[in-house]
Amino acid sequence: MGQPQQTDRPEADKPPLRVGMVGYAFMGTAHSQGWRTVGRVFDLPRRPVLAALCGRDATAVRAAADRHGWASAETDWRALIARDDIDLVDICTPGDSHAEIALAALAAGKHVLCEKPLANTVAEAEAMARAAEAAYERGQVAMVGFNYRRVPATALARRMVAEGRLGALRHVRVTYLQDWLVDPQFPLTWRLRKEIAGSGSLGDLGAHIVDLAQHLAGEDLAGVSALTETFVRERPLPVGATSGLSAVSAVGTGQVTVDDAALFTGRFASGALASFEATRYATGRKNALRIELNGEHGSLAFDLERLNELYYHDGGEPGARAGFRRILVTEPDHPYLDAWWPPGHGLGYEHTFVHQARDLVHAVAEGSRPEPSFADGLQVQRVLAAVEESAEKNSVYTPVAA
Ligand SMILES: NC(=O)c1ccc[n+]([C@@H]2O[C@H](COP(=O)([O-])OP(=O)(O)OC[C@H]3O[C@@H](n4cnc5c(N)ncnc54)[C@H](O)[C@@H]3O)[C@@H](O)[C@H]2O)c1
Numbered sequence: 001m002g003q004p005q006q007t008d009r010p011e012a013d014k015p016p017l018r019v020g021m022v023g024y025a026f027m028g029t030a031h032s033q034g035w036r037t038v039g040r041v042f043d044l045p046r047r048p049v050l051a052a053l054c055g056r057d058a059t060a061v062r063a064a065a066d067r068h069g070w071a072s073a074e075t076d077w078r079a080l081i082a083r084d085d086i087d088l089v090d091i092c093t094p095g096d097s098h099a100e101i102a103l104a105a106l107a108a109g110k111h112v113l114c115e116k117p118l119a120n121t122v123a124e125a126e127a128m129a130r131a132a133e134a135a136y137e138r139g140q141v142a143m144v145g146f147n148y149r150r151v152p153a154t155a156l157a158r159r160m161v162a163e164g165r166l167g168a169l170r171h172v173r174v175t176y177l178q179d180w181l182v183d184p185q186f187p188l189t190w191r192l193r194k195e196i197a198g199s200g201s202l203g204d205l206g207a208h209i210v211d212l213a214q215h216l217a218g219e220d221l222a223g224v225s226a227l228t229e230t231f232v233r234e235r236p237l238p239v240g241a242t243s244g245l246s247a248v249s250a251v252g253t254g255q256v257t258v259d260d261a262a263l264f265t266g267r268f269a270s271g272a273l274a275s276f277e278a279t280r281y282a283t284g285r286k287n288a289l290r291i292e293l294n295g296e297h298g299s300l301a302f303d304l305e306r307l308n309e310l311y312y313h314d315g316g317e318p319g320a321r322a323g324f325r326r327i328l329v330t331e332p333d334h335p336y337l338d339a340w341w342p343p344g345h346g347l348g349y350e351h352t353f354v355h356q357a358r359d360l361v362h363a364v365a366e367g368s369r370p371e372p373s374f375a376d377g378l379q380v381q382r383v384l385a386a387v388e389e390s391a392e393k394n395s396v397y398t399p400v401a402a
Pocket residue numbers: 022023024025026027028054055056077092093094095097115116117145146147204242243244245
């Protein structure tokens with residue numbers, strides 16, 4: 001991560017970056033927190049303004065706007081995009097609306113932040129990546145919300161891999177385990193419906209770990225071999241509003257049309273091997289994203305449930321003293337941490353969204369290509385498609401489309 005452009009200007013003198021956000025439940029709340037906080041922690045070249053929040057229910061969106069600090073409310077994302085006092089559209093809706101909103105926002109001259117997975121299909125993601133590239137030529141930026149790149153410990157891991165501390169990579173081992181679907185009576189929310197979510201654990205959790213693995217490795221997966229399963233095929237229908245991972249069930253049932261778990265192995269272009277596990281049925285595991293990289297000179301290991309720590313084994317140390325050691329990633333020269341608390345005063349999940357907003361504001365102000373870009377989101381989408389294709393063909397090794 002490069003050093004931020006320091007401005008030392010009073011906040012009021014900085015040009016505003018007026019954000020309009022669509023969706024205000026789980027991710028909408030997290031992104032609101034990011035936008036509200038970022039300018040108070042980091043010295044930014046532009047001043048984020050929470051200009052408008054968009055939902056579909058006028059009363060509910062107005063209440064949410066007040067609660068989360070947005071100046072105005074809209075009930076149609078098209079009206080939000082049509083406003084000339086909005087510079088950036090932040091998409092926090094389920095995957096079925098990502099492409100339509102992002103394409104319209106880019107066409108209207110807005111910068112875009114879109115939650116992951118970028119889209120529900122490769123075709124949608126291709127159109128989005130094409131539109132983002134054309135928009136970049138016009139001075140607009142588009143970023144996809146793989147926020148786990150922005151945990152200081154994973155950003156440090158990336159830095160150490162790029163410095164060559166691991167040497168040639170041999171293994172990348174990743175799991176992302178949750179358990180909120182263990183109860184077969186949990187209702188059929190949008191995450192369990194293919195037409196809305198695109199896929200199940202694969203797109204929800206697998207997209208994160210594919211992105212993180214490729215980002216940390218510094219290279220793309222060339223092919224995969226996969227198994228997927230749907231353990232509970234019918235669930236009660238939800239009643240009323242559902243948000244994030246919570247819902248109440250009512251009478252009647254419906255079909256689950258996505259995977260409940262996805263396991264796959266992969267091969268990186270360099271020949272390194274990778275394994276992935278994404279499930280919402282790992283009883284007792286809440287948000288357990290774990291990644292380990294083994295290289296010829298050393299290893300790194302990270303666990304999101306202990307997110308201020310990075311474990312490092314230096315293979316060059318004498319055997320008698322060698323071992324994994326814990327790096328407490330809270331020092332000012334660790335990524336993002338010069339702006340936060342004194343060493344040892346750790347950060348949490350929400351800070352990844354502050355860092356995401358920070359990096360995006362810099363990309364907008366400096367006209368630089370944001371990471372992860374829509375092209376990165378498309379590449380992840382191609383991996384997800386290869387996983388689905390492999391799983392349909394009894395795990396046959398399936399190349400990732402170039
Ligand atoms: N980065 C992460 O760690 C992370 C975590 C959870 C979810 N996500 C992603 O964020 C997105 C949203 O997930 P969530 O958990 O916030 O879902 P959610 O159900 O909590 O919220 C979705 C919101 O979108 C709104 N919405 C849906 N369709 C809309 C439309 N056409 N117009 C306006 N508003 C609309 C809903 O009313 C709701 O406010 C998904 O793409 C998901 O994969 C990312």
